[in-house]
């Protein structure tokens with residue numbers, strides 16, 4: 095599994111400014127997460143804390159962000175130092191979470207797509223389930239396991255591209271190239287299909303597993319904007335998932 099975000103932490107942070115992140119990714123994920131008043135939450139693979147902060151601002155009483163990358167956690171802590179929200183950030187591996195204090199919600203934007211095989215996916219799902227109370231929810235967005243990326247359209251007008259150079263099968267790498275003003279950078283995800291995800295989640299103890307298509311925010315839904323987003327909405331490179339333990 096290739097997950098070294100330390101060298102690209104700052105570039106990844108800037109990629110969160112691309113319009114699709116707000117109009118689609120963030121809008122859909124936060125709608126699914128809903129009101130968190132008084133709840134406890136853990137944001138796994140929190141990166142520089144983009145969703146961790148939003149979850150806290152949605153009213154969660156206690157929020158912890160966990161990520162494998164020291165560089166990402168440093169960026170998250172810098173922002174916490176500048177604008178204190180009372181969020182704790184820890185370096186940790188989703189595959190080894192023990193869940194000393196089970197939460198009401200675990201979020202994990204773009205974690206599961208780092209599993210290169212079924213065993214890694216199972217370890218991630220088990221780690222997440224360990225951190226949840228019975229009845230607790232797991233909400234996530236990932237590279238779409240149902241998309242056949244070798245025949246996907248170009249997403250260049252949204253600021254990124256996806257490329258597959260190997261035979262399409264379990265574990266095939268999917269390269270995402272993000273185009274920023276000062277040049278591109280790449281990250282790599284791995285293909286595991288929908289059925290493999292559902293089996294791992296079910297084995298981990300999730301009894302409700304619902305996939306959600308992306309939703310366009312009101313600002314992206316104006317008559318002038320809606321056509322611009324049609325390629326993304328009709329051939330979504332990302333998929334949202336809501337599970338209950």
Ligand SMILES: C[S@@+](CC[C@H](N)C(=O)[O-])C[C@H]1O[C@@H](n2cnc3c(N)ncnc32)[C@H](O)[C@@H]1O
Nearest residue numbers: 097099139140141144161162163187188203204
């Ligand atoms: C694409 S970034 C997403 C960051 C953040 N969730 C967001 O949406 O802005 C993926 C993150 O997953 C983290 N990651 C990958 N494998 C992990 C693991 N096994 N445990 C914890 N974090 C992991 C990486 O370090 C990286 O910060």
